[in-house]
Amino acid sequence: MGSVAQFFGRAVGWHRQALALLLDAEAELRALESDEFPAATADVEQRRRAALLHDLARAGLRGWLGAKLDGTAVDLPLGGDAVPDRPMFVKVGEARPTSDSVFWAVAPFIGAGHLAVDADVRDPAVAAWLRGVLLRAAAALPDGTLRVLPVDGATLGSVFAAFRPLMDAEAWASPATDLARLRSVLDEAERQISAVQGGELDSPPVLLVAVAALPSGASRADWARLAAVAHAGPAARVHLLLAGWPPHTYGESAPRLDHTTFLTGAGEGWYRMSEPPGPHRLSDDGSGLAAPLRLDAGASEDLIAQVCRRLAATATVSRRTDFTSLMPRQIWQESSAAGLSAVIGRDGRESFTLSLNDATPHALLAGRSGAGKTNVLLVLLYALASRYSPDELGLYLLDFKEGVSFVEFTPTAADPSWVPHARTVGIESDREYGLAVLRTLTREMNRRAGALKAAGATSLTGLRALQPDTVMPRLVVVIDEFQVLLAGNDTIARDAVAGLEDLARKGRSYGIHLILASQTIAGIEALYTKKDSIFGQFPLRIALPGGSGILDNGNTAADALPVGTAIVNPAAGVAEENRTVRFPHADPKSVAAQRHTLWQSRAAVNDPPAVFAGYAEHHIDSDPLYGAFTPQVRRRQALVGRAVDVGLPTVGFALDAVPGRHVAVLGTSPVAADILHAAALSLVRQHDPGTARFVIASFAATADTVVDDLVATLTTGGHDVAELDAGQLRVLLKDLATTDSGPTSKPTYLVTFAADVIVPMLSERGPDRRTGLDDLRTVLRTGPGRGVHLLGWWRIARRFADTLGGSSGRDDVACLVALNVPANEIASLLGDHTLTWQPRTNRALLIDRHDQRTRLIVPFVRPGRHEDTEETGLP
Structure with missing residues (x-):
């Protein structure tokens, strides 16, 4: 000095x-x-x-x-x-x-x-x-x-x-x-x-x-x-x-x-x-x-x-500025009562502060490929998370592109740390997952509306003024490549538009802030009648190189920007309000260091975020519900996968005495064998050794490895297991169909792989003029009440319908998992032509006609299934 x-x-x-x-x-x-x-x-x-x-x-x-x-x-x-x-x-x-x-x-x-x-x-x-x-x-x-x-x-x-x-x-x-x-x-x-x-x-x-x-x-x-x-x-x-x-x-x-x-x-x-x-x-x-x-x-x-x-x-x-220089020396010193703000870069030589508050509640971010959207989002979100504690700020992050924009907020195998503000993180998200997040936020907004009404406040700012000790963090919702969520003009797109509009209009009062990022906002069919009503709620515009489309007509200031800079405009893109801001590079080493600082300061109640990685396989062995199963469960379930929903809840079917409580997996994909394998293992865990009977019948060479593994696991565990051929299965069905209506000596699970193969054989009449299909249909109708349940894989949906006897037998198998089956075939099978479904890799459609459930799921597969098989883009 x-x-x-x-x-x-x-x-x-x-x-x-x-x-x-x-x-x-x-x-x-x-x-x-x-x-x-x-x-x-x-x-x-x-x-x-x-x-x-x-x-x-x-x-x-x-x-x-x-x-x-x-x-x-x-x-x-x-x-x-x-x-x-x-x-x-x-x-x-x-x-x-x-x-x-x-x-x-x-x-x-x-x-x-x-x-x-x-x-x-x-x-x-x-x-x-x-x-x-x-x-x-x-x-x-x-x-x-x-x-x-x-x-x-x-x-x-x-x-x-x-x-x-x-x-x-x-x-x-x-x-x-x-x-x-x-x-x-x-x-x-x-x-x-x-x-x-x-x-x-x-x-x-x-x-x-x-x-x-x-x-x-x-x-x-x-x-x-x-x-x-x-x-x-x-x-x-x-x-x-x-x-x-x-x-x-x-x-x-x-x-x-x-x-x-x-x-x-x-x-x-x-x-x-x-x-x-x-x-x-x-x-x-x-x-x-x-x-x-x-x-x-x-x-x-x-x-x-x-x-x-x-x-x-x-x-x-x-x-020159860098990522670390923007982070505060002491984290979590700010209150979000009146809004959120953070230094995110420089305007010339001056620090530039971006704010999300009642005046600028929501933001649009756009730029051509390679313009630096991911970098800007990392800088902004880490700057906010470093200034506001998890009691002041929560993050909901969705990425719809094939990338890893938000991996830096989640624990990984290489690094167990996470950003404690993150509530939900979607990586390569499905549209269904995005819609589920919007619905979760809508429920949270309605809950907050009730709390404000009870307190006599009209906004989160007013509530925090009346009740300074109230913990109600502001929520920042980032949707990268949001146009994917709104693609087409189907039910998902329409519901997503309605959810976005509701959050955009009302969110500012309840401390919910949206940041929508994309290369362009043009050409989104679902927004043709809603574009102004939704985007009019987004006064804050961040236009990266090539992103002038989100600015006012004639404002082309972002067209010639160098990478690393953006036009930040708080007045819906009016040219007079342009500010040219330079952003630092969020280098991985600095980001990791800041993440560890935040993670190590978290409270005991800060759980890891609910992470949905669209590309990830899910295995029954690592499922938390499966790990918690014991023979003392009240109601046995056959687990088949994880729902594409916030928190990835485990899903399956209850196998109780209600008629129709059987499971059918439909499609030619070998993933079907993995689903039956997982369902059977989940049932095994709910029975003491020897207290249930498992009957295995396989008619597809592609399932041999899976069947061998299942039989070996059951045998090693001391369970009652039998492996039958077609003729033996025909005899068993006849025996189960003609036995008196009392319960079997122990719960019995018929696990059949490629059951459509034996449909022609079962169609043949015996000396008593009955067919094997007659016996199977009897078992389907009466079996659950006697402790008998079928878990079957049908590769051809039409063969499955024939097995049931047409539309009259639809309710005899209430639990369905559809893999690579076209939507029109599933719609015909169910008699519901409003069904929305698109077959794709590592996804299945779960249908429970009794519980009125239709959910997109990530099916349980054996490790490496999607690495070792060529599935031409299908499940």
Whole structure:
């Protein structure tokens, strides 16, 4: 800190000296205008005093503020000649009181006021002068304190070309060359003034609006805004450097600018300088500097480029941010009562804070492939999770693309840590899973509505004000590639649209915030009549490169963005509200370190999130419900898989005495054998050894390995097991069908693989004119009441229907699992043509006609099933 104090002390001393020199210069200038000398000696005295003024100015303007801008200046030290809070005097030209005398004309600028010249940069002398003043200011001020907003309505920005290194380093903005961009510049200047006046910024940067020429079409309203900035700007470190002011428009006069030194053309390249801002005057009558002046010659573009490269090198370092630097030093220090906010990147050199609150409750995020959506989401979500505890924030995360966007929030085999705020994480999610999450959120919203009503509050903010100790965290719901959820125009899409609309309209009151991410929001059929009503609730827009489609019509600011930046707009994409934000790279090492910090700080009640990985197999051996089974269960179940629902609940069928409690697996996929294997093992676990009979019959070579494993497991476990061929099974069915109606000696489970193979054989009539199908149908109707249940695999749905005897026997097997069976065949089998079903790998449709259940499930398979078999995209 000693060097900083020394620098500041030197700077204060320099400015005091400059002020004293200015006072001396004012006295000398007033003396030049007096008649105290005889005419014979006047010229001599004027030359003497001009030389004195010249010496005073050279002594007062140290370093870059008065240096000759030629090759000798290139190695001058940078950033040591001025400080933002003290008036910075700058050389603006050379005054000539007589033909053979000259002194430097000096004007107060940054820290005091503004500079304006009435010609614009179409005059080469004005262009050079403007560049020279900008170079002096950029080189004199400490690094990181100056941000320049260039405006050039005459040369399309070429006058600022030499300053390109500073633009690339984002210390300067790119030139505004049209009226819309000029107004954006004024917006930014006005925002800084308002922020300082409102106490939101304690130490703002110096913001310099440098106008080379006003764009055509600038109106009196634009002039008035410039005048307002001139009036209020110096107190907020906002300054103007204007060429072409006042604008020359027939019949209209521009407003005069406060706190401004004016340079007015006097013909033949000469200018007059007005009184500068401040209490000290150059003349008694307020006419300004008595001597005419030539504008400062400025600097060559080569010198400017060399100096700017030096400045840009340090500017690049100072603007650079990383993931770790955005995380707070102490986690979980904020309250979400009034909303959520987090620093997620930089706007130029300033930190940028994004907020989710009542004013900006929901956000749309878009960008082309590779634009960095996943990176932005990681930065935003980790920044929020680091500021707000799990009692203040909950996360629901859904990813519908083939990727691993949200794996960083979940425990894995390699890393057991997770983000304790995560409630539900979907990776490569099914549409059905997304709909289940929306329904879960709707139930939570309705629960919160009841709590608010009971407390007499109308919003979460109001509830937290009335009951500060209430634990009701805000929920952030992120749906990446959300258009997949709404694809088509089926029941799922329609229900999902209705759920999104409900949450978007009401969620803000109950602390539920939606972030929808996609490459585009165009062409979503299910939204044709709902697009405005839903997206109108999303004022916050984050447009990555190629994501201008989510901004207002005509706002194409995101089209040419570099990767790593985004247009963040809190006003539904209106161009005037654009902010260009640079995001850090969420590198895996830093993300993992922050995740461990959060995980290690979790409370004992913070369970891991409910994770749905769409690509994952599920095995009966690792199922929690299967592991909890004992022979003392009240109602035995045949487990077949995990529901595609929040928490992935285990699903199966209750096998009790109700007629029809049998299981049929339909489809040609060998996964059917795995499902029967899992169902049988789950029943085994619910019986003591020897207390149940398992009859195994297999008629498909593809099931041999599964059957051998099942028989070996049953035998090793001491259970009563028999493996039958077709003829033996026919005899058993006849015996079970003709035995009296009393219960069997022990529960009996008939497990048949590829039962459709024996349907023709069972159709044959015996000596008593009965067929095996007659016996099977009798067993199906009466078996459950006697403790007999069938678990069968039919590869052909039509054969299954024939087995039941057509529609009249539908209810004789109430429990169905459909694999690669077309929807129309299942619909015909059930007599329900409203059924929505699309066969696909690692999925099955569970149907329980007694419980009125139809659910998408991930079926239980043997480990490696989907790795070792070619299933042509089917289950």
